[in-house]
Amino acid sequence: MKHLFILLTLAGLLLAACGGTPTPDIEATVQAAIAATQAAPDIEATVQAAISATQAVQAAVTATQAAQSTEMPSAEPTITPMPPTDTPVPEQPTHTPVSEPAGGTPTPSPLTTTEIPALGACTYYVAPGGNDSAPGTEAQPWATFQHAADSAQPGDAVCFWGGTYPTEETHLTRSGTADALITFIAYPGEAPILDGGNSAAELLILDPGTSYLRVSGFALQNFRIWGVELSGDNRHIQLDHLDVGGGEASIHFTYGETEGPPAEGPVEHIVLEDSTIHGSQYSAVDCTPGPCNHMVIRRVEIYNTGLEGEAFYGSDGLEFARGHDVLVEDCYVHDNGGDGIDLNSRDREGNVPGIIVRRNRVVRNHLNGIKLWAGGRMENNLVWGQGDSAVWVGTFASSVEVVNNTIAYNMWDPAYSERNWVFVAGYPEFGSPPAVQLTLVNNIFAFNADPTQGGPTGIYLGAGVELVREGHNLYWSRGDGEITAEFVSGRDDADFTRAEIADGTWTASTGQGQGNITSEPLFVSDWPEVDLHLNAGSPAVNAGSAEGAPADDIEGHPRDATPDMGVYEQ
Numbered sequence: 001m002k003h004l005f006i007l008l009t010l011a012g013l014l015l016a017a018c019g020g021t022p023t024p025d026i027e028a029t030v031q032a033a034i035a036a037t038q039a040a041p042d043i044e045a046t047v048q049a050a051i052s053a054t055q056a057v058q059a060a061v062t063a064t065q066a067a068q069s070t071e072m073p074s075a076e077p078t079i080t081p082m083p084p085t086d087t088p089v090p091e092q093p094t095h096t097p098v099s100e101p102a103g104g105t106p107t108p109s110p111l112t113t114t115e116i117p118a119l120g121a122c123t124y125y126v127a128p129g130g131n132d133s134a135p136g137t138e139a140q141p142w143a144t145f146q147h148a149a150d151s152a153q154p155g156d157a158v159c160f161w162g163g164t165y166p167t168e169e170t171h172l173t174r175s176g177t178a179d180a181l182i183t184f185i186a187y188p189g190e191a192p193i194l195d196g197g198n199s200a201a202e203l204l205i206l207d208p209g210t211s212y213l214r215v216s217g218f219a220l221q222n223f224r225i226w227g228v229e230l231s232g233d234n235r236h237i238q239l240d241h242l243d244v245g246g247g248e249a250s251i252h253f254t255y256g257e258t259e260g261p262p263a264e265g266p267v268e269h270i271v272l273e274d275s276t277i278h279g280s281q282y283s284a285v286d287c288t289p290g291p292c293n294h295m296v297i298r299r300v301e302i303y304n305t306g307l308e309g310e311a312f313y314g315s316d317g318l319e320f321a322r323g324h325d326v327l328v329e330d331c332y333v334h335d336n337g338g339d340g341i342d343l344n345s346r347d348r349e350g351n352v353p354g355i356i357v358r359r360n361r362v363v364r365n366h367l368n369g370i371k372l373w374a375g376g377r378m379e380n381n382l383v384w385g386q387g388d389s390a391v392w393v394g395t396f397a398s399s400v401e402v403v404n405n406t407i408a409y410n411m412w413d414p415a416y417s418e419r420n421w422v423f424v425a426g427y428p429e430f431g432s433p434p435a436v437q438l439t440l441v442n443n444i445f446a447f448n449a450d451p452t453q454g455g456p457t458g459i460y461l462g463a464g465v466e467l468v469r470e471g472h473n474l475y476w477s478r479g480d481g482e483i484t485a486e487f488v489s490g491r492d493d494a495d496f497t498r499a500e501i502a503d504g505t506w507t508a509s510t511g512q513g514q515g516n517i518t519s520e521p522l523f524v525s526d527w528p529e530v531d532l533h534l535n536a537g538s539p540a541v542n543a544g545s546a547e548g549a550p551a552d553d554i555e556g557h558p559r560d561a562t563p564d565m566g567v568y569e570q
């Protein structure tokens with residue numbers, strides 16, 4: 001599917017650039033491009049290539065607009081708009097609700113966002129005070145997003161001037177094509193605001209089937225339920241440079257009952273990047289029931305969601321109930337009432353392919369930090385300040401890789417913390433313990449749960465866990481129980497103490513544990529001014545394993561031949 005998309009994209013680019021006349025040379029070039037695409041190393045590269053190519057097509061199409069055919073798309077989707085009568089049902093909490101909101105003031109985002117790409121030209125314009133009966137030119141702009149959505153053709157770029165647009169529920173029913181997205185974008189330097197006036201239930205609704213769109217550069221506010229909804233069967237959508245706040249969820253993917261199948265088809269090949277999402281009542285970026293496949297969530301800040309509301313129990317920053325090939329990277333997910341990043345909670349068959357969570361900062365969420373229920377790889381994540389277990393993986397049978405994460409000072413803030421293991425793999429939440437193949441390398445676990453409070457704070461490995469590889473981790477959380485390993489037989493106690501890791505007992509019992517460290521990590525700054533960079537004298541410096549370590553650290557610095565443990569390379 002994605003290769004077909006890229007094929008069409010590249011073909012369209014080449015044809016547009018050559019004035020629409022195919023030649024044998026172009027065919028050969030396209031064939032070469034297909035081969036290159038099929039060799040693309042991963043989802044990220046493929047999706048990025050597709051997006052880049054599509055943007056290039058848009059520019060080419062704009063540049064050659066005079067020569068372009070003006071014919072209408074042959075088949076406009078016939079869609080019956082679906083009224084948003086179904087209030088999303090929150091996941092039943094398995095944890096005690098946080099009793100009161102805390103951490104209410106978000107810290108400023110340190111995200112470095114990219115600029116909105118300059119447009120070669122805009123096909124149409126929209127402005128506050130415009131007129132939908134006008135021709136939509138720069139001098140005589142339209143007034144509403146709905147009119148723009150009803151008028152745009154594949155390849156069109158509709159540019160919005162800054163200001164506030166009172167917005168009712170806006171249905172996007174027209175699709176672009178593989179070689180020509182429809183783009184709705186803030187004019188460079190402008191800041192359009194879509195405002196629902198606290199009466200609109202939703203603002204931008206991509207009806208079932210609507211595909212090949214880009215929405216860029218808008219703030220969405222004062223809606224009651226969802227800011228952006230992808231109803232289902234939506235594919236190849238780019239959402240970027242958005243600021244969405246409030247409602248029940250800011251961005252919602254797939255329509256249907258939470259515990260049931262989706263009412264429409266899956267949402268697939270979506271990029272959400274360089275955006276800020278905040279202040280929802282329930283999960284802020286919500287794919288329930290799903291599935292959401294081939295997703296890229298990148299450089300998104302998600303904060304202050306799930307902290308209050310009628311049915312308050314603590315909702316997540318990012319919650320994808322079902323879906324494969326999901327990449328979450330370079331996000332800052334903090335101060336949410338529930339979990340930070342929660343993936344695949346309804347994929348009970350387990351072993352979901354293509355789940356990657358990396359280089360995220362997951363901070364002060366009041367329940368878990370990162371949950372990978374059905375497998376995946378998490379690397380270079382900075383996870384501190386959670387109110388409950390920082391990381392929870394392998395609730396369903398799966399393979400899980402946990403590499404170069406720094407997991408410290410969780411369950412430390414008494415304002416919202418409970419006591420639990422800091423890291424849990426293969427917990428028997430649904431009866432028998434799930435079979436989990438776990439790789440656990442180069443991580444730092446330190447200062448998890450206030451030691452004055454008592455209770456479990458080490459890591460938990462269930463009876464179905466098989467350690468593919470465990471080693472080069474630093475354990476400094478709970479001296480009398482750093483590792484609880486239910487799968488180890490022949491002991492009175494499943495808990496391995498810090499001393500038993502240091503003296504070789506753990507290694508003798510499991511055949512693992514090479515390179516583990518059981519001393520203080522020596523962070524730059526401890527609680528409350530948390531800075532988990534390593535001091536030069538830290539034992540974690542150069543103590544990691546190069547095998548399977550990520551090429552760079554969380555800040556993009558290349559890792560050397562002797563990687564440091566945790567997220568930072570010195």
Ligand SMILES: [Ca+2]
Nearest residue numbers: 316338339342
């Ligand atoms: Ca959750």
Ligand SMILES: [Ca+2]
Nearest residue numbers: 542562563564
């Ligand atoms: Ca190093």
